[in-house]
Amino acid sequence: MGNAIKNYIFRQFKKTETRKHELNYLFWECTTSCNLNCIHCGSDCSKDSRQKDMPFTDFLKAIVTIENPAKNFTVVFTGGEPLLRKDIESCGKELRKRGFRWSMVTNGFLYNEERHISLMNAGLGALTMSLDGLKDSHNWLRNNPKSFEKVDRAIGLAASSSRLNFDVVTCVNQRNINELENIRQYLIGKGVKSWRLFTIIPIGRAADNPELLLTDSQFKKLLNFIELSREKDELDVKFSCEGYVGCYEWRVRDSGFFCRAGINIGSVLIDGSISACPNIDRSFAQGNIYNDNFYEVWQTKFQPFRNRTWTKTGKCANCKEYKNCMGNGFHNWHGDMKNVLVCHNDLIKESP
Amino acid sequence: MKVNWKKNLFKGLCLTSVAFVFQACYGTPQDFGQDVLIEGRVVSKNSNLPAKGIKITIEDGPQYVYTDNEGNFGFYTMQRDNLKLTFEDIDSTENRQFIKKDTLLRITDEKVMVNIMLDEKE
Numbered sequence: 001m002g003n004a005i006k007n008y009i010f011r012q013f014k015k016t017e018t019r020k021h022e023l024n025y026l027f028w029e030c031t032t033s034c035n036l037n038c039i040h041c042g043s044d045c046s047k048d049s050r051q052k053d054m055p056f057t058d059f060l061k062a063i064v065t066i067e068n069p070a071k072n073f074t075v076v077f078t079g080g081e082p083l084l085r086k087d088i089e090s091c092g093k094e095l096r097k098r099g100f101r102w103s104m105v106t107n108g109f110l111y112n113e114e115r116h117i118s119l120m121n122a123g124l125g126a127l128t129m130s131l132d133g134l135k136d137s138h139n140w141l142r143n144n145p146k147s148f149e150k151v152d153r154a155i156g157l158a159a160s161s162s163r164l165n166f167d168v169v170t171c172v173n174q175r176n177i178n179e180l181e182n183i184r185q186y187l188i189g190k191g192v193k194s195w196r197l198f199t200i201i202p203i204g205r206a207a208d209n210p211e212l213l214l215t216d217s218q219f220k221k222l223l224n225f226i227e228l229s230r231e232k233d234e235l236d237v238k239f240s241c242e243g244y245v246g247c248y249e250w251r252v253r254d255s256g257f258f259c260r261a262g263i264n265i266g267s268v269l270i271d272g273s274i275s276a277c278p279n280i281d282r283s284f285a286q287g288n289i290y291n292d293n294f295y296e297v298w299q300t301k302f303q304p305f306r307n308r309t310w311t312k313t314g315k316c317a318n319c320k321e322y323k324n325c326m327g328n329g330f331h332n333w334h335g336d337m338k339n340v341l342v343c344h345n346d347l348i349k350e351s352p
Numbered sequence: 353m354k355v356n357w358k359k360n361l362f363k364g365l366c367l368t369s370v371a372f373v374f375q376a377c378y379g380t381p382q383d384f385g386q387d388v389l390i391e392g393r394v395v396s397k398n399s400n401l402p403a404k405g406i407k408i409t410i411e412d413g414p415q416y417v418y419t420d421n422e423g424n425f426g427f428y429t430m431q432r433d434n435l436k437l438t439f440e441d442i443d444s445t446e447n448r449q450f451i452k453k454d455t456l457l458r459i460t461d462e463k464v465m466v467n468i469m470l471d472e473k474e
Contacts, residue, residue, distance in 0.1 A: 025376055076379045096389070096428065103380035117415050123428035125383025160414075163430040165381040194381065242377050258374075265376045277376050329377065 007324055010256045018263050018306050023298055024070045025260075027267035028059055029278050030091070031080040035109055037143045040171060040206045051270045056091045059268055062289035064098070065296070074126070075102045078278055080270075083110040089122035096123040103127060103165075108154030109147060116157040126165040127158050128196075133176035134183060140175055141212075152190075159191040167194035169240070174211040177218050180225050187235055194236040197226060201242075201342055203334060219344070220351040226252040243332065243344035244325035261330040262286075262305020266298055274298070276305055279331045305330065314339030321345060388459055391426040392466035394419045394439060396448065403450055403470055405443045411436035434458055439468055449473040 031053045034041075063075070075095055082088055082104050092102045103126035104119070111129070119127075132141040135148040142148075158166045168187055170176065176183065180197075187195055199214055199222070206212045214222065223245060229237035230252070239245065239252040241259060249256050261276035269275055273285035274297045284304060287297035304310060311327025316339075319325070325345065327333065332341040375381050394403040402423030409416045410429055417427045429435070435457045441450040450470035457464055 025374075025379060025382075027376070027379065072382055072385075074380075074383055076376070078378070093426075101383045101385060103383055105378065105380055113414065120415055120429070121417055121427035123387065123389070125385060125387070126380040128380040161430075163387055165383055167381050169378075196375075198377070240377050241375070255374075260374060260376065264374070265379070277378060279378055331377065 006250070007256070010258075011323060014258050017258075017260070021263050021298075021302070021306060022070050023066065023266055023295075024072055024264045025074055025076065025266070026063065027076045027078050027265070027278050028054075029079065029267065029269045030054055030056075030059070030077050030082055030088075031085055032270050033084050034079060034081045034107075035084060036081070036107055036147060039141055039143050039209065040173075040200050040212050041204060053085055054268075054270055054272070056087060056094065058272070058289065059091075060094065060098075062268055062272075062274075062294040063100070065294045066298075067295060069100065073100060075100055077102060077104040079105075081107055081109070083115065089118050092119070092122040092124060101125050106130075106154075107142070107147070108151035109144075111150075111154035111157065113157060116154075116161075120161065120163065124164065128167055128169055129154055129158060130171070131155065131168050131183070131187075132171050132173075134179055134186065137173075137175040137179065141171065141173065155187075155190050155192060159193070166192070167196055168192050169196045169198060171198050171200050171212075172214060172222050173200060174214070174218075177214060177221065180222070184229060184235060184237065192235065194238075196238055196240050197222065198240045198242055199342075199344075201332065203341065214347075216347045216351040219347040223248045223252050223348070242329045243342060244321065244328055246321060246345040246348050248348065249324070257325065259326070259329045262302040268294070276302075277331055281331075281334045281337075284330075310337075311340065313337075315343055315346070316340055319343075319345075386431045387428045388431050388435075388461075389426065389428050389463045390435070390437075390457070390466065391463070392424070392468060394423045394425070394468045394470060396450070396472055397469035398472045403441070403448075405441075406450065406470070407440045407442045409438045409440065411438065432459060435464075437466070439470060441470070 032051045083106055095102045105128045108129045131151055132138045138148040139145050158164055200206045200212045202213055226237050226239050244257040261280060265276050267275045267278050268289055269278060272289040274287040274294060275285045286301040308326045312322060316322055316327050328340050334341055394406045396403055404419050404421045404423060406419040407416055408425055415429055417425050419425045437455050439453045450472055453470055457466060
């Protein structure tokens with residue numbers, strides 16, 4: 001009964017948020033060049049250096065159209081690897097001059113002390129770094145024998161700053177599922193305060209590599225690990241917002257599942273496309289900054305994101321939990337959109 | 353850190369997305385904006401000419417910047433009540449020689465302007 005009331009109230013909250021659709025969070029895919037060649041590349045990011053980096057002035061012209069930006073509005077630099085751009089700091093400073101805050105997602109390979117200081121000087125406010133295991137498993141996924149050594153240094157630098165709101169993300173797979181507690185201890189030792197765990201969705205190279213994907217029972221093991229870790233105080237551990245996790249909802253995250261793509265989250269992609277999270281199928285682009293007024297697109301389009309009834313198809317068509325899940329994370333819809341790519345709740349239910 | 357659903361529900365009921373902290377799947381946490389912008393100019397006390405290449409260091413952290421050709425500098429740093437800055441000529445005699453100086457700033461706003469005059473060494 002308690003859960004039913006809680007879920008009902010949370011659904012009303014989500015409806016209110018969707019109607020309001022305030023833009024709080026804007027990804028800028030500033031480059032698609034990357035200095036690593038991760039074996040899961042193509043699942044959630046792509047390495048496509050054929051695209052030239054977007055000139056900052058083009059991005060700026062697009063976002064100055066935003067009328068009365070939300071108080072907590074943040075531009076999130078993503079890629080590719082943003083630190084390959086030499087002008088990240090000057091881009092960040094220009095954003096701050098105009099009252100926008102900015103943050104960055106990085107693989108940490110180029111994050112040395114000099115870069116840490118210049119980014120802080122430029123007003124970087126939040127940072128996310130990828131760590132996909134201890135030395136062997138991280139180097140395996142990142143496909144580079146030096147990547148752990150580099151990210152180890154980078155995590156130490158970022159965690160030492162009380163200014164940065166910093167977290168570490170881990171893609172959980174066959175190679176690291178059994179070392180999660182060791183990774184947790186490592187992160188505590190480095191002074192990290194927050195850790196988010198993901199799974200890898202079966203697209204791109206990940207579709208053909210079973211080592212990257214978890215079995216049903218491993219997925220449940222991951223959620224149990226997160227739930228248990230959240231009872232301890234040293235490190236804030238959470239499951240990412242990638243999907244609805246049924247009976248684990250409110251137990252593995254700070255709140256219930258709410259995919260805010262296109263509701264509060266937008267993006268400007270490398271070719272100028274206007275969309276939501278960068279890992280969403282590119283056919284969902286709602287406009288292009290080179291042809292359209294960015295904010296007008298945000299205000300008047302994005303219908304597939306704000307009304308998700310079209311996702312009630314395939315296995316979602318007769319699902320009893322649809323009203324709480326609404327088709328899972330938006331990035332789980334690819335190709336012909338006839339079925340959700342991953343149903344996290346199914347994984348839980350099918351686990352022994 | 354037991355999941356306190358009552359607390360989370362309260363947040364959901366009472367706060368708009370402005371205050372409701374969230375992050376996108378592959379994005380960063382949100383920035384709580386706890387910083388201050390320090391900007392200023394360094395000139396020679398003797399000639400009033402800009403002092404370029406002066407290293408400005410924050411006492412209790414790793415951050416530093418250098419003045420540009422016009423003697424200007426600017427950086428963001430953690431919000432705090434007082435901030436001690438050290439101005440130091442580190443390029444020897446290349447652009448004249450200045451005597452090291454410390455300054456204690458009282459931070460009362462999100463932006464602080466500071467103009468510094470450095471004595472030249474004889």
